[in-house]
Amino acid sequence: xxxxxxxxxxxxxxxxxxxxxxxxxxxxxxxxxxxxxxxxxxxxxxxxxxxxxxxxxxxxxxxxxxxxxxxxxxxxxxxxxxxxxxxxxxxxxxxxxxxxxxxxxxxxxxxxxxxxxxxxxxxxxxxxxxxxxxxxxxxxxxxxxxxxxxxxxxxxxxxxxxxxxxxxxxxxxxxxxxxxxxxxxxxxxxxxxxxxxxxxxxxxxxxxxxxxxxxxxx
Numbered sequence: 001x002x003x004x005x006x007x008x009x010x011x012x013x014x015x016x017x018x019x020x021x022x023x024x025x026x027x028x029x030x031x032x033x034x035x036x037x038x039x040x041x042x043x044x045x046x047x048x049x050x051x052x053x054x055x056x057x058x059x060x061x062x063x064x065x066x067x068x069x070x071x072x073x074x075x076x077x078x079x080x081x082x083x084x085x086x087x088x089x090x091x092x093x094x095x096x097x098x099x100x101x102x103x104x105x106x107x108x109x110x111x112x113x114x115x116x117x118x119x120x121x122x123x124x125x126x127x128x129x130x131x132x133x134x135x136x137x138x139x140x141x142x143x144x145x146x147x148x149x150x151x152x153x154x155x156x157x158x159x160x161x162x163x164x165x166x167x168x169x170x171x172x173x174x175x176x177x178x179x180x181x182x183x184x185x186x187x188x189x190x191x192x193x194x195x196x197x198x199x200x201x202x203x204x205x206x207x208x209x210x211x212x213x214x215x216x217x218x
Contacts, residue, residue: 015208
């Protein structure tokens with residue numbers, strides 16, 4: 001195994017109270033570890049490249065891995081669409097990064113993702129993703145997607161933050177998940193992955209935006 005997952009992911013009370021979304025997010029990123037490890041093991045044949053390149057991907061690469069993880073885990077209970085356009089009655093308005101529809105157990109749950117990748121610079125700036133700006137972006141960009149296709153879709157900005165060296169990985173693990181909520185009250189989940197030597201890492205985190213009229217389980 002090249003890619004390991006931190007055994008204690010962070011989920012906010014807000015997410016845990018939403019049964020279908022908690023189920024979806026938790027199992028998606030558990031399955032993501034397996035896809036990430038398969039990619040690292042099979043596509044990078046030289047040991048040095050395993051350490052240096054497997055964690056250095058772009059938005060579309062992480063999206064592809066997430067799509068594979070979702071489809072493999074949920075099977076026929078999920079439908080995914082990547083890079084699709086949102087239209088109003090007059091013109092092409094925007095491009096949505098990713099959508100997933102999960103049957104839970106029979107009621108469809110729709111989630112729209114806006115995905116970003118960033119290289120974290122130092123521990124005290126980790127997770128400084130600007131979710132307020134992303135939330136506004138989602139509200140504006142996906143307004144027509146919700147109006148025309150997915151009236152009760154959850155919109156979720158999500159970030160793949162690359163931890164570029166062993167010091168950052170160690171510091172992230174040391175302070176995680178203890179104190180995470182205080183550091184980032186705007187996030188609803190965070191999952192950490194790292195290589196076996198802990199010289200490279202990745203944490204994935206996001207925020208739930210609940211649309212009016214959506215079904216919320218408690």
